[in-house]
Amino acid sequence: MYKLRQQFLAGPYLIWIVGFILLPLLMIVYYAFTGSDGSFTLEYIAAAFTSETNRRSIALSLELGLICTLICLVLAYPVAMILNGMHLKNQGFVVFLFMLPMWMNFMLRILAWKLLLSKNGVINSVLASLGLGRVSIINTPAAVVLGMVYDFLPFMLLPIYNAMTRIRTDWIEAAKDLGAGSVTIFFRIIVPLTASGIISGIVMVFVPSLTSFAISQVLGGGHVLLIGNVIEQNFMQGAQWNAGSGLSFVLMIFVIASMAVFGMIDRDGEGTAIW
Amino acid sequence: MVKKSLQRLYLFLIFVFLYLPIIVLIVLSFNNSRTRVVWGGFTFDWYISCFQDEKIMSAFLTTIQITFLSALISTAIGTLAAFGISAMKKRGQTICLGATNIPLLNADIVTGISMMLLFVRFMDLGFMTVLAAHITFSIPYVILNVLPKLKAVNRSTYEAALDLGATPLYAFYRVTWPEIRPGVFSGFMMAITMSLDDFSITYFTKGPGVNTLSTMLYTELRKGIKPELYALSTILFFIVLIVLLLGNIRPQRKAQQL
Numbered sequence: 001m002y003k004l005r006q007q008f009l010a011g012p013y014l015i016w017i018v019g020f021i022l023l024p025l026l027m028i029v030y031y032a033f034t035g036s037d038g039s040f041t042l043e044y045i046a047a048a049f050t051s052e053t054n055r056r057s058i059a060l061s062l063e064l065g066l067i068c069t070l071i072c073l074v075l076a077y078p079v080a081m082i083l084n085g086m087h088l089k090n091q092g093f094v095v096f097l098f099m100l101p102m103w104m105n106f107m108l109r110i111l112a113w114k115l116l117l118s119k120n121g122v123i124n125s126v127l128a129s130l131g132l133g134r135v136s137i138i139n140t141p142a143a144v145v146l147g148m149v150y151d152f153l154p155f156m157l158l159p160i161y162n163a164m165t166r167i168r169t170d171w172i173e174a175a176k177d178l179g180a181g182s183v184t185i186f187f188r189i190i191v192p193l194t195a196s197g198i199i200s201g202i203v204m205v206f207v208p209s210l211t212s213f214a215i216s217q218v219l220g221g222g223h224v225l226l227i228g229n230v231i232e233q234n235f236m237q238g239a240q241w242n243a244g245s246g247l248s249f250v251l252m253i254f255v256i257a258s259m260a261v262f263g264m265i266d267r268d269g270e271g272t273a274i275w
Numbered sequence: 276m277v278k279k280s281l282q283r284l285y286l287f288l289i290f291v292f293l294y295l296p297i298i299v300l301i302v303l304s305f306n307n308s309r310t311r312v313v314w315g316g317f318t319f320d321w322y323i324s325c326f327q328d329e330k331i332m333s334a335f336l337t338t339i340q341i342t343f344l345s346a347l348i349s350t351a352i353g354t355l356a357a358f359g360i361s362a363m364k365k366r367g368q369t370i371c372l373g374a375t376n377i378p379l380l381n382a383d384i385v386t387g388i389s390m391m392l393l394f395v396r397f398m399d400l401g402f403m404t405v406l407a408a409h410i411t412f413s414i415p416y417v418i419l420n421v422l423p424k425l426k427a428v429n430r431s432t433y434e435a436a437l438d439l440g441a442t443p444l445y446a447f448y449r450v451t452w453p454e455i456r457p458g459v460f461s462g463f464m465m466a467i468t469m470s471l472d473d474f475s476i477t478y479f480t481k482g483p484g485v486n487t488l489s490t491m492l493y494t495e496l497r498k499g500i501k502p503e504l505y506a507l508s509t510i511l512f513f514i515v516l517i518v519l520l521l522g523n524i525r526p527q528r529k530a531q532q533l
Contacts, residue, residue, distance in 0.1 A: 107489045111504065
């Protein structure tokens with residue numbers, strides 16, 4: 001009896017879901033499939049692939065997203081391995097130090113990189129005082145990738161590290177006793193056992209980098225147009241709600257597809273267990 | 276031995292990569308030169324003018340209000356929802372958790388735009404719409420933190436308390452609540468973190484004149500960087516550091532008492 005009554009406690013939440021998640025998503029679908037006069041059309045969905053601007057932004061987003069994910073993986077995996085192998089007394093604290101920058105405000109982290117990279121920025125001042133040349137990567141895709149890697153690296157590190165800590169040293173020792181070399185141990189034991197962490201990390205980096213617009217706006221200086229930037233312009237500058245919704249709908253499909261590709265990730269929610 | 280030092284070197288380099296931007300911000304916040312990135316002597320001026328800057332202060336106030344209100348409300352709704360979901364049959368649970376995952380997995384920009392499209396039909400965008408949006412994306416974190424704790428609770432002890440004459444409320448407070456409290460607490464902290472860090476969803480659901488720190492920074496960044504913002508970043512960094520250290524130390528102290 002009280003089981004039934006207890007279920008009603010989810011009532012406010014269910015109402016909230018319908019009102020603030022499902023209805024809004026339906027609004028996007030509605031605008032994506034109707035013209036400005038309210039009649040059904042596939043024009044705006046098709047425009048995502050036929051319009052030159054949209055097509056280029058989709059290709060660039062996919063490209064930068066993949067590059068960023070790859071760099072994060074290559075950088076984070078050794079960190080997780082080294083941290084796990086160090087057997088420090090206060091290992092938790094060291095891991096905490098690697099996560100700390102993530103708690104800085106998102107916008108402040110981008111601001112810091114803008115400051116470092118800009119033409120008369122910190123890096124160029126230091127280089128100039130050393131009598132070296134200058135780097136000019138601000139307002140290029142490279143700067144955007146750098147900003148993304150900086151922002152999303154912890155998302156890659158955390159799930160891989162968590163998976164790594166679950167590998168028991170006996171298993172490695174057993175493999176060694178049975179004559180496995182370190183390369184074999186790495187590819188046959190460590191990588192497969194951290195596969196779930198790698199996949200979580202890939203999704204947690206790829207999806208936000210595919211869909212971000214603030215990083216590319218600030219570090220790309222308006223020269224790097226990702227899908228997010230085109231959508232933002234449609235809504236905030238042009239008031240082209242139908243075109244923007246069409247592109248948002250396509251972006252949603254991309255997100256769902258990339259998750260399907262990597263399997264339904266993160267079932268145990270390890271990626272969110274930061275606290 | 277060589278391998279060890281190479282490992283340390285690698286960790287150190289990543290460390291530099293992660294902290295260099297933050298250190299630069301902190302150093303520049305004490306730099307007495309407005310325009311160029313050159314050291315012009317030590318000063319506290321930017322901290323003083325940061326607190327006198329109306330834009331920064333109003334954004335700061337809005338951020339605190341939004342963050343705490345949204346964290347409190349989402350913790351309440353989310354905890355209740357976790358109770359409800361845990362009492363459901365398998366199928367209901369799957370549906371509810373699937374819906375919970377939508378805002379977690381969907382792109383921020385799509386979540387933000389979808390809510391904006393709905394909100395503009397019924398009201399003006401402003402403080403309330405930002406608050407509603409923040410509650411929406413915070414609830415899933417609360418549910419995901421409370422639900423596992425709730426599933427681990429032993430139902431029999433609660434029933435035993437009832438048999439021994441406790442009122443349901445009293446039994447809940449003395450038996451169930453202590454067991455789920457860490458989950459509720461970490462859900463609350465996650466909600467605070469997510470709300471503080473959000474930019475995209477706030478950007479689309481806010482109206483003119485309402486700014487959180489993130490959206491204020493974004494507008495300012497497009498105009499050029501003011502040194503007051505360095506001071507602001509330094510203050511925020513140390514607030515976060517203190518909160519995190521307190522959050523990490525507290526449970527340990529508890530464990531020692533037991």
